[in-house]
Amino acid sequence: MKIIVLAKHAPDPQSEVGVAADGKSLSLGTAVFDINDWDRYAVEEAIRIKEKMGGEVVVVGVGKTEDTLRKCLAMGADRAIKIPVESGLDAYQTAEVIYEAIKNEKFDMIFAGLMSQDLNNSQVGVILAAMLNLPFATAVTSLEIGNGVVTVKREIEGGYQEAVQLPMPCLLTIQSGINEPRYVSVMGIKKAKTKELKEVAVSPKTSTVEVAKMYLPPVKKAELITGDPSQIAAKIIAILKDRGLIG
């Protein structure tokens, strides 16, 4: 099984993120970057399949992606392709440069994450499937490989899932929780140093959307309970008593 996995080096939205002075781009000065959470599960799934069936796992990243690609190699991926393009918010451009970089590769499956934790588009994987004319399924929560086909469960609303079967080659986007991603071992990091990390110079040709404005959302703010921890706890308990929620 040869599997290509897309892995984004992405800022954690729970760290300090904001809007830059131009009012059109993100300010990520002190944000914490790591492999996009959904991609961690995708890489793990691909490595598990390789460990069971043999084959190759190739990871592909667009942007300032070196740390994440190294991490994937340390987890057990075989080689990496780095595309040093800042594609910004236009998912089409990200997919386009990935397409250019991998169009001559042979593969059985491509895995993407269901969503990037920073941009939350849920687009790049499916756009790539369309460019390659591949059958696809999103939000995959389990998969089983058969003879030339893969049977997957995909998540739908309310805890339900849908079981579908796809011919290979195909593209799947992976939902979190599909497995328990491994930690990177010291051995893994050592081995990763000898693995291939190739840079591919391609540039996006198509631009589909443009940022008109970026800003903090207007939100209705909760009434804040302040004080030291003991005072805060006392105030919370007073609210609960007042509402008859506790005796």
Added chain:
Amino acid sequence: MKVFAVAEHRFGELNPLSIELLNLANKLGESNAVVIGKDVGKFAAELAKYADKVWKIEDASLENYNPELYIDVLLQLFQKEKPDVVLIGNTAQGAEYAPYLAVKMKAPIVTDVVGVSSANGLVASRFVMQGKIMVDLKVKSMPCVLTIRQGAFKEGVQKNGKIVDAGIKPSKPAGRKFLEYVQPAVGEVDITKANIIVAVGRGIEDAANISLAEELAKALGGVVAGSRPVIDNGWLPKDRQVGISGKVVKPKLYLALGISGAFQHVMGMKDSELIIAINKDPEAPIFGVAHYGVVANLFDIVPELLDKLKGK
């Protein structure tokens, strides 16, 4: 503007988001609903109350949703009808096939849209950074495809549109085959019936700390639930997950500990009678839905709460 809204249905029921798409369509111009399935007469009649025109696409092969067949028939319809804007629900179905459809239409796409303006070209607003930042995106060409977040376009007008059979069938069989639906897992605790829920998020940090939440739930007479990462990490069973891919709860008290308030979570708890959130990040979107907020480390506050509840 000529707008096409693709309706969604499952288990014999129309997804109410389909009407919200038409609310937006009516604001933008001429509203067309498209409904795809084996026998969609009932859905078409409902949609006609909110659309200028309803297009039925019926075939035995369309009984269950299949992205390849949906894209196939939609492309046939759109080639003839030339929409300016295509609206699709940002759901497990819609979010799956919309980007593929957009590529085949050579149309820009914006996903998970919560606002649209057409005053100066088409501009769609959406969140990035899991609800912390908003961006207005201008599409660079028409037609365009937008997937729409549930709840963003609730108000609309009534219509009395005519229903037409589009006379379209899939042009070829799909590679992907639908097999079956799988029921949600059932566990021993039904969080949808609880009056008091202590919900923990990634901020609880570790499996070992779940017991702190359990102690608090016990002292309050409630149960423990969690956000998706807590379930993904195996710290709580799947049937305790609150959110679009878990359960929708409406308890008398929802105490959110270390939960950021991503939309997919909020959809599962926003109608709770009283929401109190403890989060150390003052910018956390959870403070947009909570009635009361505490900006603090949960590990400072929860032990104090426990002391006071036990000592009272």
